[in-house]
Amino acid sequence: MRATHLLRTLRQPLAHWRLAALLALGGVVVASASCSKVASLELAVPGTEQPANFPAMVYNLAKNPPSAAAFELGKALFYDKRLSHDGTVSCGSCHQVAAAFAQPGFRFSPGVGGRPGARNAPALQNLRWRRSFMADGGVLGLELQALAPLTDAHEMSMPLADALARLNADTNYQQHFAAVYGPGKIDTPQFLRALAQFTASLTSANSRYDKYVRHEAGGEFTAQEVSGLAVFKAKCGGCHATDLFTDESFRNNGLDRTFARDSGRAHITSWPTDRGRFRVPSLRNVAATGPYMHDGRFATLAQVLAHYNHGVQPSATLDPLLRQPDGQLGITLTAQEQAGLLTFLNTLTDQAFLTDNRLGPPH
């Protein structure tokens, strides 16, 4: 990748100057600048651009610069069932492109042996804008994230050492890894880096809503959608903030009174004040990512709205935004507001993303 970049640079005027300066300084500034250059040049890797309406990217691209070969390798790994203990489950079993990489129809996705997991499989999108992963925020990096499903007994049930042994025993993977990372054993860093090339590429930024806010062609909103957006901003935007539709905080949105089954954020922090708090999820592609909430308890968006309107349960950690001044719980939504919200939520569907062949299973 770097080599091709240098070759391209060489063909440009004053290329020697740049090459020499690069060699001379070789510092962080130049290294990172050259990496973002790599990203924008490499059109073969999907989702490398910073959408104009998104907050700044969190992920350090320079640590794992996108390349077409590494992306293809990551994709092969993502869809390879041999990475599960009994060869029946791949990442792609629970994360399907047509559902923005959630799994439609399952509250709890079955892993090896059909064993259901503990939480609903979430959409995978715009992961480069995330600080932590999982509904409880327990995982601190995109690369590390893959270890959780890989090794979980309810998901792929595959010790990392065994997964690496399988990869190292496969001549196809040996060649593929060697082509990207150079010769040598396939070890944790190469494996995780390659998988993250794929997961990091899953950028969804071309819904009708995006075109509407960016004033692009195809971004026309009906009057109902416009009013739905206004209701959303006023009543939901306190948590589902920014154009990623999440402020990345952990909050209790009133699903339960007690949290014996899943304590959410407290599972990681052990603080009683975190009991029942879950990550505020993005709502991009939300029409395609049901069932909803960490345990997939709601099948439809209408049920979600009904929950906010009259289903919110009291508990010590219930978010203050869901306690009205008169003591009533939840968010009052008229029938008209709910209809507007539903049409608005549907504008968040990014059809190009859901049907992107480059992201689907390899043939």
Added chain:
Amino acid sequence: MKKYLLLPFLLVVFGAAGVLNSCKKDADSQPTVGTVSLELANMVGTQPLALDGTAYSTASGETFTVSTLKYYISNITFAKADGSTYAAPGEYHLIDASKSASTNFTVSKVPTGDYTGVSFVVGVDSTTTKGDPLALSGDLNPANAMYWAWATGHIFLKLEGTVTSASPNKALVCHIGGYRQPYSALVTAAPSFKGSTLQVRSGTTPKIRLSADVLKIFDGPTRFTLSSFPTTMMPSAASVQVAQNYAAGMFAVAGVQAN
């Protein structure tokens, strides 16, 4: 074109020369250094630990076998009588009772002098454990099965086996980790040299022989009976008590040798 290359080229040359120069100066002013060897003997009371199904008993007469014992030793610090210390950077060692090579390691570049104590973290500091995953190689590699994927971080100590005095037999599962309050299990052990000195000189490799007693995992500031010993696989009040136990008494200096 060539002359365009000249300026940067000169920058490189002078830059490199500058670096070399400063390195040399540093070397002149640096104290001389030596290497210290550490050796761990895993024990159950007075018996060497075997993972072959040998049953051991506790002070209260309960019996158990051990199938796995692994723990991290890191952040090794040597102390002198005057209270000054040397903290060896970048030392992370996974001791695995099933791999004899893992029970011996050396710490190099220790400034020469006479040391009267050693301390180390039993575990992996939070900065390293939640840091760049792509730097987690060697003993820190998550492939060593000493890693909690769901909560980003290493398992500091893993003890597995069977409580054979319980009927029916009970699995002994003790995975200690976690670096967040209120249940941080990051503890430091400081086994006493009992009056010996560790003489670090350039050209010799003095050795600290340590013993690590499994019984002290259950018995220290908190005394656990094996029948009530909790299955610990996540940070909890009990896992902190276990960590305090092994920090307090598991490690003892069996000897300090000059060479």
